[in-house]
């Protein structure tokens with residue numbers, strides 16, 4: 268049983284008196300809504316702070332340091348690790364209303380508030396022929412502040428890179444409340460230590476981003492989408508890893524294993540390919556490829572894709588028509604929700620392995636299914652080795668919970684032994700905290716903790732996150748429907 272977090276009624280009353288009820292919300296509904304992210308593990312805060320401006324946020328941090336009140340920053344709560352959950356109670360700082368977006372078309376830079384929805388940045392950049400390439404699947408719901416704090420990746424990461432590759436400068440507050448600006452919105456800046464990149468991916472533990480400058484790139488002139496069906500998972504993965512030696516740089520390169528395709532086809536009520544196209548195979552493994560760029564380069568790359576997969580894929584469809592492309596995308600877009608046909612709870616991992624380990628990884632996922640009797644549908648980004656292995660189980664069944672926990676621990680050990688990473692885009696938060704020590708040596712963790720202590724001497728910002736192992740399987744997630752559940 269977890270110990271209730273200490274409460275700070277006097278500090279909260281003082282903050283309320285200073286900032287007023289419009290900025291300091293203490294009602295049950297506001298506190299509950301800010302208590303969890305997409306993992307739905309709920310930890311109630313004592314107040315939700317919606318600061319009007321930077322001085323108000325500074326006042327919050329200064330009082331928090333004086334009275335030792337935990338402070339957790341919240342973006343839009345789409346995180347998959349519980350990183351924005353206030354696990355020690357205290358105050359949640361919510362910056363969703365700091366959502367300004369200004370585009371400078373000459374320098375191809377977007378100046379954004381941390382609460383800006385990532386898709387809105389692209390909507391503002393598009394009229395200038397520009398875009399912000401990192402595209403987590405949650406792009407219509409998540410905030411750029413959350414993307415920066417998690418160094419989010421996405422479908423286009425293999426070609427374009429992850430969020431860190433596009434952050435030029437950050438303005439924000441140290442946990443102690445001092446204002447800082449890391450780097451500048453310039454193409455070159457090597458003055459002093461690069462704490463900008465340290466903040467990116469630090470999961471809200473080293474400072475609060477109050478403004479960011481992002482690099483934008485020209486929108487691609489053309490796109491071509493391919494969907495390919497394979498008889499086995501191994502055939503799809505071997506072909507995928509091999510394509511990378513053809514020097515094609517797909518913008519999107521997604522793998523869906525047969526378990527995933529089976530359940531998505533069942534949910535959608537139609538197959539990705541007509542079985543006749545697949546030599547009678549009803550449930551193929553799939554690769555979804557999107558090429559983008561100048562039409563001449565794209566035509567060359569498309570020819571390479573066709574040549575590489577000839578004789579390897581059972582079926583291939585391709586199009587440059589946006590509506591037809593959307594139909595090819597359908598199974599990828601719907602597969603995540605479809606998995607709930609296999610169990611009412613999902614452990615969603617985002618491990619990374621080197622190309623040589625693609626086939627061993629998918630065999631590991633199947634072995635986990637055979638050993639523990641739980642479905643392990645797997646899909647992911649075939650161009651950068653970042654795969655989502657899921658363990659589906661019945662949350663109300665203690666035996667299932669134990670098996671899911673054992674299976675994930677075994678998988679993490681094997682992934683690290685393959686030279687891989689326990690997380691490629693979601694971060695550690697609380698849900699991966701039990702595995703941190705599999706990935707990092709004691710010296711590495713001690714160095715990280717030393718950085719944390721240096722910037723946050725009173726340990727007020729997101730205390731308990733990342734470094735203190737928490738077994739989330741013991742917790743019951745809140746029963747809530749979130750906006751992205753319907754998509």
Ligand SMILES: Cc1cc2nc3c(=O)[nH]c(=O)nc-3n(C[C@H](O)[C@H](O)[C@H](O)COP(=O)(O)OP(=O)(O)OC[C@H]3O[C@@H](n4cnc5c(N)ncnc54)[C@H](O)[C@@H]3O)c2cc1C
Pocket residue numbers: 304305339340341342343344345346347350351362381402403404405408409410411412413414415416417418419420421422469470471472474475476477692693729751
């Ligand atoms: C359907 C779905 C699909 C997803 N697909 C992807 C994907 O393809 N790729 C991917 O990488 N992730 C994906 N995610 C996970 C999630 O969307 C990302 O982690 C996202 O970056 C979180 O953004 P958020 O605004 O929701 O942040 P939150 O979940 O609210 O917070 C995440 C972290 O950011 C910190 N934070 C937020 N704002 C600030 C700030 N201003 N200053 C400092 N720290 C801050 C929080 O404290 C927390 O540590 C997906 C999630 C869902 C639900």
